[in-house]
Amino acid sequence: MTPFRSIEWTGDALRLLDQRQLPHQTLYAEFTTASAVATAIHDMVVRGAPAIGVAAAFGLVLAAQQSQATSVEALRADLQTAANQLKQARPTAVNLTWALKRMLQQADAVLTPSADDLRRVLAQAAQALYQEDVEINRQIGLQAQSLIPDRATIIHHCNTGALATVDYGTALGAIRIAHEQGKRLQVYLDETRPRLQGASLSAYELKAYGVPHTVMVDSASGYLMQTQTVDLCIVGCDRVAANGDVANKIGTYNLAIAAKAHQVPFYVACPLSSIDMTLASGDQIEIEQRSAEEVTHIGDRAITPAATAVFNPAFDITPAAYISALITEKGVILPPFEPQLRQLGV
Numbered sequence: 001m002t003p004f005r006s007i008e009w010t011g012d013a014l015r016l017l018d019q020r021q022l023p024h025q026t027l028y029a030e031f032t033t034a035s036a037v038a039t040a041i042h043d044m045v046v047r048g049a050p051a052i053g054v055a056a057a058f059g060l061v062l063a064a065q066q067s068q069a070t071s072v073e074a075l076r077a078d079l080q081t082a083a084n085q086l087k088q089a090r091p092t093a094v095n096l097t098w099a100l101k102r103m104l105q106q107a108d109a110v111l112t113p114s115a116d117d118l119r120r121v122l123a124q125a126a127q128a129l130y131q132e133d134v135e136i137n138r139q140i141g142l143q144a145q146s147l148i149p150d151r152a153t154i155i156h157h158c159n160t161g162a163l164a165t166v167d168y169g170t171a172l173g174a175i176r177i178a179h180e181q182g183k184r185l186q187v188y189l190d191e192t193r194p195r196l197q198g199a200s201l202s203a204y205e206l207k208a209y210g211v212p213h214t215v216m217v218d219s220a221s222g223y224l225m226q227t228q229t230v231d232l233c234i235v236g237c238d239r240v241a242a243n244g245d246v247a248n249k250i251g252t253y254n255l256a257i258a259a260k261a262h263q264v265p266f267y268v269a270c271p272l273s274s275i276d277m278t279l280a281s282g283d284q285i286e287i288e289q290r291s292a293e294e295v296t297h298i299g300d301r302a303i304t305p306a307a308t309a310v311f312n313p314a315f316d317i318t319p320a321a322y323i324s325a326l327i328t329e330k331g332v333i334l335p336p337f338e339p340q341l342r343q344l345g346v
């Protein structure tokens with residue numbers, strides 16, 4: 001049982017575990033409008049591709065509840081406005097667009113509903129997404145087990161656990177399930193500059209599950225692979241292009257290059273909702289650029305001279321050639337990825 005939930009729905013408000021306060025404080029913040037949810041996603045109160053998709057779905061439910069529309073047409077127009085705002089909160093993870101599209105499609109599929117029927121359908125659709133996410137993550141974790149041996153030494157980047165999803169998580173979920181199955185693991189967590197999702201969030205989760213772990217700076221992974229046996233790297237993803245190129249947290253590409261140089265398998269845990277078959281390759285994926293302060297400051301303390309120029313892409317692209325397997329809820333996909341992704345019909 002996970003000792004926390006990243007997302008809770010009360011029926012008329014979205015409660016989010018404020019991930020910016022972890023590991024020091026477990027604080028929930030409540031949101032009652034779609035625009036407040038969009039801001040929470042942008043400010044990373046909630047983060048991780050699956051979690052922001054589910055949060056956005058509830059943002060749409062809030063938009064429906066707060067809309068004064070009495071006709072279905074007027075309500076649909078309000079929903080579209082809210083969906084556009086939510087979609088723009090963070091551009092890289094396709095799960096956000098995927099969840100909103102699915103919500104709107106389900107709303108459209110209801111024949112001649114009243115505005116209130118439509119509100120009810122949306123609430124049910126968001127609840128279904130929430131429940132499904134738990135099962136999808138559990139399946140990814142189970143599928144990954146054939147790739148995780150007993151006594152494995154593993155490198156993980158960013159946070160892909162229960163905090164980044166509704167529960168379990170993708171790559172970190174696989175690690176957790178391996179531990180629950182009795183495998184003896186040693187997990188190295190990249191701290192994940194600049195926002196430290198590995199040091200603050202993944203370490204928080206693995207501590208809660210009792211999985212042995214060690215935090216290292218991102219640039220230590222090459223040295224670790226050079227000097228010790230590392231059995232595998234496993235990461236999550238924000239968007240996977242049709243050819244298998246993967247957008248994930250900045251630093252993933254560096255880790256993949258180092259893994260290839262040391263013949264360490266590099267696995268990407270990948271819910272089908274993160275696959276974007278409309279983009280042929282990773283160079284078409286929009287990479288979110290975030291504020292300079294994330295790099296120039298740690299907490300309230302400046303670490304650079306004032307007005308230092310900053311490059312702060314939140315994600316990078318790992319070419320498919322560096323990826324040993326994609327682990328989906330429907331099974332493990334080995335290269336070449338594209339024909340199998342097409343067969344899955346995502």
Ligand SMILES: CSC[C@@H](O)[C@@H](O)C(=O)COP(=O)(O)O
Pocket residue numbers: 047048049050093157158159160161164165169170171197235236237238248249250314
């Ligand atoms: C299951 S989470 C997968 C990805 O979203 C994760 O690896 C990641 O890059 C998260 O980035 P973040 O900027 O913290 O939202």
